[in-house]
Amino acid sequence: MKGIVFTEFLDLVEEKFGLEMVDKIISQSELASEGVYTSIGTYSFSEMLQLVTNLSGNTGISTDDLLLVYAEHFFSVIKTSYPGLLETYKDPIEMLASIENHIHVEVQKIYPDAELPTFVVEEKTDNSIIMLYKSSRAMHHFGLGLMNKTFEHFNSKASIVLEKIKEDGTEVRFIVHKI
Ligand code: HEM
Structure with missing residues (x-):
């Protein structure tokens, strides 16, 4: 999955829920990238899945709605x-x-x-x-x-x-x- 999908996602999480939430979902996930993404890089889809799942757990919003x-x-x-x-x-x-x-x-x-x-x-x-x-x-x-x-x-x-x-x-x- 392309880096632009991750960088835009984390920007949106920061805008809606704050930087603390970005830090929290990154530390709750097991990320080979350690949560450092560049827009042109490629990262595993399981990283996105973990970030969205943890955001859902912390906010109570379903992964589909997110x-x-x-x-x-x-x-x-x-x-x-x-x-x-x-x-x-x-x-x-x-x-x-x-x-x-x-x-x-x-x-x-x-x-x-x-x-x-x-x-x-x-x-x-x-x-x-x-x-x-x-x-x-x-x-x-x-x-x-x-x-x-x-x-x-x-x-x-x-x-x-x-x-x-x-x-x-x-x-x-x-x-x-x-x-
Ligand atoms: C994924 C580009 C229009 C459905 C993606 C990705 C890019 C992209 C860059 C991520 C690929 C990756 O991370 O490896 C575009 C561009 C579009 C466009 C430039 C228009 C000019 C659409 C539209 C739909 C769509 C209209 C509507 C159904 C999806 C879905 C995915 C995706 C569902 C997620 C990957 C998956 O489900 O396996 N697209 N897209 N795209 N795109 Fe598009």
Whole structure:
């Protein structure tokens, strides 16, 4: 997992919960990196999992809700860091349909060691899309947060329903309708 995901996460934790919370979740976790991240480095996903799990334990906020809020913040990072990628799109449904075959392909070119999910488009119309999310990282709520912000970015709104295919969240169906 890329360092930018960690540095942005810890910045957000500091902003919302203070520097003491950053220190606390780092010391509660067993981190090969010792909690020192650079935006271009690569770190194991288990470090993120421990940080989010410990933040959840200390705050009482579910890990899904934490990933959702974090993704909404991460979208603004995407807007600043990869403006060209977003400008390719005029419509949120088109953008979501292109994650697998365009957006994340470009991300993988920038970061060859990025760990990305698989999205399979099952059905698509002008106003709706049904996509299957698959990832051993089970970060579906990170996807949900990015989808929410994608619609907001295009001044649009959607109802997004998640249907767990696998109980552990490694396969989830997203049912998205523009409203
Ligand atoms: C992960 C970039 C759009 C879903 C990531 C990562 C990057 C990235 C850098 C982290 C990879 C790593 O740590 O190794 C981008 C960029 C986008 C974009 C630049 C737009 C221009 C989206 C959208 C979704 C999405 C719209 C909506 C569903 C995800 C998910 C992950 C992820 C769920 C977490 C990894 C996993 O679940 O296995 N993306 N992304 N991305 N992205 Fe995107």
